Amino acid sequence: MTTYNIDSRGTACPGPITDLIRSYRKAANGDMIILLATDPGVIPDAKSWCGATRNMLVDAKEKDGEYEVTIKVTAKK
Amino acid sequence: MEVGHMAEGNSFNIVVSTGTAEKLLMLGVLSQTGANLGIPVRIFVTGTAIKSFKKDGYKEKPVLPAGFENYMKDMISGLEKLKTDSWHKMLETAMEIGDVKIFACSLMTSALGLKKADLDPLVDSIVGATDFMIQSAGGQIVIF
Numbered sequence: 001m002t003t004y005n006i007d008s009r010g011t012a013c014p015g016p017i018t019d020l021i022r023s024y025r026k027a028a029n030g031d032m033i034i035l036l037a038t039d040p041g042v043i044p045d046a047k048s049w050c051g052a053t054r055n056m057l058v059d060a061k062e063k064d065g066e067y068e069v070t071i072k073v074t075a076k077k
Numbered sequence: 078m079e080v081g082h083m084a085e086g087n088s089f090n091i092v093v094s095t096g097t098a099e100k101l102l103m104l105g106v107l108s109q110t111g112a113n114l115g116i117p118v119r120i121f122v123t124g125t126a127i128k129s130f131k132k133d134g135y136k137e138k139p140v141l142p143a144g145f146e147n148y149m150k151d152m153i154s155g156l157e158k159l160k161t162d163s164w165h166k167m168l169e170t171a172m173e174i175g176d177v178k179i180f181a182c183s184l185m186t187s188a189l190g191l192k193k194a195d196l197d198p199l200v201d202s203i204v205g206a207t208d209f210m211i212q213s214a215g216g217q218i219v220i221f
Contacts, residue, residue, distance in 0.1 A: 012159040014110045014167075021113045021174060052114065 001030050008037040009066060016042045017049060020071070024055075027073045032058070035069040042067045088117040088216035090209075094124035098139035098149060098164075100221050101129055102156075105167025107219070112175025119216075121209045122200070123182035127189060130181060130197045135165040168199055180204045 004023040008016035016037040023033050035046065043060045046069040050057040056072040089111045093104050104120065111118040122130045129135055141149040162170065171177045181196055183205045193203055 010160050012156070012161045014106055014113060015160075015162070017113050018109055018170060018174070025174075049114070 001032065002027065003032045003034060006033065006035045008035060008039070008042075010038060012039050013041050013045070015039065017045050020046070020049070024073065027076065029073055029076045031073045033071045033073065035067075035071070037067045037069070038065060039067075042069060046071065088119055088213060090119045090121070090213035090216050090218040092121045092123065092209075092218060092220040093126045095221060096124070096126035096129045096140060097142045098153070099142060099145075101126070101139070101164040102161075102167075103221065105162070105164035105171070108171040108177055109167045109174075112171040112177050115175065117176040117216075118171065118178070119209065119212050120177070120179045121182060121204075121206075121213075122179060123185050127181065127185045127191070130179070130200055131191065132195055132197055134197060135163070165197075165199075172199065180209055182206070 004027060006016075006019050006023055008019045011019070016035060016039050020033060020035050027033060035042065043062070046060060047057055049055070050071060054075040056074050058070040058072050060067070060069045062068075089107070091104060091107060093100060108118050108120065125140075128140075129137070139153075168177070168179070178201045179197075179199050181191075181200050181203045183203050186192075186196070186203050193200070196203075
């Protein structure tokens with residue numbers, strides 16, 4: 001299992017989700033993606049993306065204006 | 078599901094007819110978002126937006142919407158601080174990661190005497206409204 005750590009802090013919509021997709025393309029089922037961002041839309045966007053693509057949102061939290069989203073890759077064919 | 082097709086067979090289609098800065102930025106945002114979601118995006122460039130899709134047109138100073146000049150200056154300043162890509166860079170990224178195609182309106186390009194070689198290389202081809210309508214049939218169309 002590989003963990004992809006993505007630092008999208010300082011970028012704005014749709015930058016964090018674009019960074020997520022770039023890592024997702026390289027990932028395999030079972031891999032984890034941890035996305036750090038400062039864009040306030042990242043948590044709802046990541047939740048929607050996981051719902052639409054059937055990947056698993058493991059955790060999403062905010063602390064001091066930064067957001068950390070953890071996703072388990074489950075929908076690769 | 079390589080990127081995440083929300084609605085296979087559907088497409089998101091954008092008619093951009095006004096070439097002001099805020100609309101071009103939204104064109105970039107929506108195109109890149111569609112590409113992120115694996116949704117085919119088809120863009121029909123017409124009206125005053127053609128100006129920005131002439132070869133190197135994106136390098137020209139952006140046109141601000143009348144009446145919002147000061148507001149737009151604040152917005153552009155804020156966007157620069159956020160490391161936001163330019164609308165043109167967003168389109169390039171969208172085309173790199175997804176199924177995104179840009180078409181120029183044959184009526185407007187004819188009126189302006191523009192050929193394919195006069196347009197931004199991102200433009201796939203010059204088409205008429207019929208071709209665009211057939212390509213976008215069944216999908217969502219937004220106009221701005």
